[in-house]
Amino acid sequence: MLRGTKVGLRARHEDDIPILEAELATDVVTASRATGDPWRPITPGSKGSQFAVDDTAQGLAQFSVVELAGGTLVGTATLWGIDTHNRCAHIGLGLLPASRGNGYGTDVVAVLCHYGFVVRGLHRLQIETLADNHAMLRSAERNGFVREGVLRSSSWVMGEFLDEVLLGLLAQDWKPAPNH
Numbered sequence: 001m002l003r004g005t006k007v008g009l010r011a012r013h014e015d016d017i018p019i020l021e022a023e024l025a026t027d028v029v030t031a032s033r034a035t036g037d038p039w040r041p042i043t044p045g046s047k048g049s050q051f052a053v054d055d056t057a058q059g060l061a062q063f064s065v066v067e068l069a070g071g072t073l074v075g076t077a078t079l080w081g082i083d084t085h086n087r088c089a090h091i092g093l094g095l096l097p098a099s100r101g102n103g104y105g106t107d108v109v110a111v112l113c114h115y116g117f118v119v120r121g122l123h124r125l126q127i128e129t130l131a132d133n134h135a136m137l138r139s140a141e142r143n144g145f146v147r148e149g150v151l152r153s154s155s156w157v158m159g160e161f162l163d164e165v166l167l168g169l170l171a172q173d174w175k176p177a178p179n180h
Contacts, residue, residue, distance in 0.1 A: 002063075002115055004107035005177065009063035009077050009115070012053045016064045016073055018044060020051040023096045024076070032158050033130060034094055051076065058082070061115070065093070065108055074099035077108045079116055079125075087123040089116055093136075105139035110177045113143055117171045124170050130155060131163040145169045 001010040021044055025031050032039045035050070042048050053062045059082045065075040075095035082089040093108045109127075116122040127145060129136040141147075145167040153161035 001066075002111050002119075003068060004111040006068060006102070006107045007074065007104050007111065008066050008068050009108070009111050010066060012051065012062055012064045012076075017049055017051045019073055019096075020064075020076060020094075021049055024094050025050065027097075029158060030097075033133070034092075036155060058084075061120075065095070065104065067099075067104075074104055075108070077112055079112055079120070082120070082122075087121065089120070089122055089125060091116070091125055091127050091140075100135065105135055106142045109139045109143045109145075113169065113174055114176060117174055118176075122171065124168060126169075127167045128164050129167070130157070131165050137165060137167075140167045140169075143169070144174055146173075 001008040021042065024034070025042060028039045042050070054060070059080065061079040061082065063077040064073055065077050066072060067074055073096070075093060078092040079089045080092055091109060091112050093105060093112070095104055113125060116125045125145075127136070127140050128151070129140070131150065146169065147165055148168045149166045151164040151166060154164045155162045
């Protein structure tokens with residue numbers, strides 16, 4: 001397990017999947033905003049679940065996020081689009097509704113930075129998020145990410161086009177949290 005100050009990132013357990021599906025995938029608005037794809041219902045336990053992990057996928061590292069204090073599942077974290085030639089990847093996370101607003105997002109981003117820069121030896125990490133996702137923007141900026149641009153009207157979400165903000169962090173600009 002990778003440890004932050006509040007959360008740990010561990011392998012996805014089979015019994016995490018129904019919780020993540022119930023809490024994250026069935027909420028049409030949240031799921032539509034998070035994935036960039038149109039929402040569609042997924043039969044519980046099906047192979048089509050976005051939370052099922054393919055351990056053979058080379059460009060993807062998926063984690064379950066748990067509270068360090070009690071081990072309670074609080075969300076998901078992903079390093080995706082891992083490019084070993086250019087040594088870059090994208091960060092994504094999703095917190096269960098009851099776990100939002102507790103500082104977990106900032107800690108998840110810090111742990112993913114540690115994983116990307118230290119464990120994987122990457123040079124650049126990137127985040128794309130909707131312009132009105134203030135929690136993610138704060139979490140990214142608290143970890144040193146810099147706003148690099150706005151992708152105007154780039155995401156079709158629930159009947160309207162929304163802007164996305166592009167943020168980046170280079171390994172040489174990263175300041176690891178004291179616990180790493």
